[in-house]
Amino acid sequence: MSALGLDLSGRCALVTGAGAGAGRAIAVRLAAAGAAVAVNDIDPACAAATVQLIVADGGRAVSAVANVRLDAEVEAMVAVAVAALGGLDVAVNNVGMLAGRHAQPFLASDGAALRDVIEQNLIATALCCHAAAAAMVAAGRGGSIVNVSSGESRRPAPGLAAYGAAKAAINHLTRTIAFELGPHGIRVNAVAPGTMLTERVRAGLSAAQIEALRASVPLGRLTDPDDLAGAVLFLASPLASHVTGQFLLVDGGADLSRSRPAR
Numbered sequence: 666m667s668a669l670g671l672d673l674s675g676r677c678a679l680v681t682g683a684g685a686g687a688g689r690a691i692a693v694r695l696a697a698a699g700a701a702v703a704v705n706d707i708d709p710a711c712a713a714a715t716v717q718l719i720v721a722d723g724g725r726a727v728s729a730v731a732n733v734r735l736d737a738e739v740e741a742m743v744a745v746a747v748a749a750l751g752g753l754d755v756a757v758n759n760v761g762m763l764a765g766r767h768a769q770p771f772l773a774s775d776g777a778a779l780r781d782v783i784e785q786n787l788i789a790t791a792l793c794c795h796a797a798a799a800a801m802v803a804a805g806r807g808g809s810i811v812n813v814s815s816g817e818s819r820r821p822a823p824g825l826a827a828y829g830a831a832k833a834a835i836n837h838l839t840r841t842i843a844f845e846l847g848p849h850g851i852r853v854n855a856v857a858p859g860t861m862l863t864e865r866v867r868a869g870l871s872a873a874q875i876e877a878l879r880a881s882v883p884l885g886r887l888t889d890p891d892d893l894a895g896a897v898l899f900l901a902s903p904l905a906s907h908v909t910g911q912f913l914l915v916d917g918g919a920d921l922s923r924s925r926p927a928r
Contacts, residue, residue, distance in 0.1 A: 670902055670903045671899075671902045671903075671904065672699055672902075672903075673695060673755070673898075673901065673902065674698075674699035676754040677701050677703070677746070677751060677755070678692075678700040678701070678702045678754065679702070679705065679742070679755070680692040680702060680703070680704060680705060680757040681705040681706075681757065681758050681759050681793055682759040682760035682761070683702075683704045683705055683712070684704070684705075684707075684708055684711025684714065684715055685706075685711055685715075686863050687759060687813070687858065687861060687863075687890040687894070688706075688759040688760075689718070689890070690891050691757055691759060691890075691893065691894045691897050692704050692715055692719065692726070693715070693718055693722075694894035694895065694897070694898050695755065695757075695894075695897070695901065696719040696722070696724035696726060697722065697724065700755060700901075701727075701751075702719060702724070702726045702727075702750075703727050703729040703745065703746035704719075704727070704728055705730070705733065705760075706728075706730060707730065707733075708730075712729070713728055725750075727746070727749040729742045729745045729746050729749075733789040734785065734789050739793055739795075740796050743793075743800050744800075752800075752804055752806070753800045754801075754806070754807075754808045754809065755808065755809050755810075755811070755901045756793065756794070756801075756810045757813070757897055757901070758789070758790045758793045758794060758810070758813060759813045760785065760790070761785060761786045761790075761813060762785040763782075763828050763865075768824030768825050769824055770823075778827070779827045782827040783827055783830070786828065786832060786835065787831040787832075787834045787835055790812055790835050790838065791838055794810055794812070794838065794842060794853070797810055798851060801846075801849065801851050802846075802849050802851070807849065807851055807852075808851045809852045809853075809900060809901045810842075810851065810854075811853075811855070811897050811900050811901060812853070812854070813856055813857070813893075814836055814839070814857040815832040815858070816859065816919065816920050817832055818832035818833040818835070818836050818857065819833075819920065820920075836855055839854065843909045844910065852905065852906075852908065853909055854900045854905070854909060854910065855912045855913070856893060856900065856915055857912065857913065857914050857915065857916065858892070858915050859887060859916025859919045859920075860878050860887050860888060860919070861893075862887055881922050881923060882917040882919045882922070883917060883919070883921060883922060884917035884918055885917070887917070888917060892917075893915050895915075896913055896915045900913070
């Protein structure tokens, strides 16, 4: 892989929300590329399961259990990663949520629901960026931060107003801190997956709705967690050494068809 510029040997990575789904796929892909990985999840059993997958494949990984909405736990999580792995070169902020159990109109959302979505997306990402960047600056060897955003940050998101707003704020956060951290050799980018059929998403959709979503994707299929993991690996790798402050859609072209004018 080194000939392709995708070798992360000697690099240390931290992936939040890596106990399942896209986060797990990202952690496994970075480890396969040679990185030592700190696996974060709020559930110790889920984090341990991802660690076991990586170790079984010959990689190096440790658990870093934390609630990334809490300042002190985020700081401790990064400290654990740095101490256990020997540094921090890549931080992937994957934790997020749509709107609790289901989408709902803005007027049906109360303050608690709005705060919940904004904290789980924007606040958690900002706290993780801050702690990771501080560790990278202190080490003086640069790094790469990748934030997981959403295509809903670019268009109206009926039923997901707080989610779309929080993800749009993450895009702005990404660009701003990319500017501020550039002199330290730290790159900051955002990736946005298309619809992924996680257990929660699948439970909230009918077969007809799933087929309609699939049919709206120019490349003919919904996003797989490995699709997102590949994009994250690129942004974390030397191939993206001059890429920062960018927003990368990984949705099979869904944004193109969903943005077209109605006939």
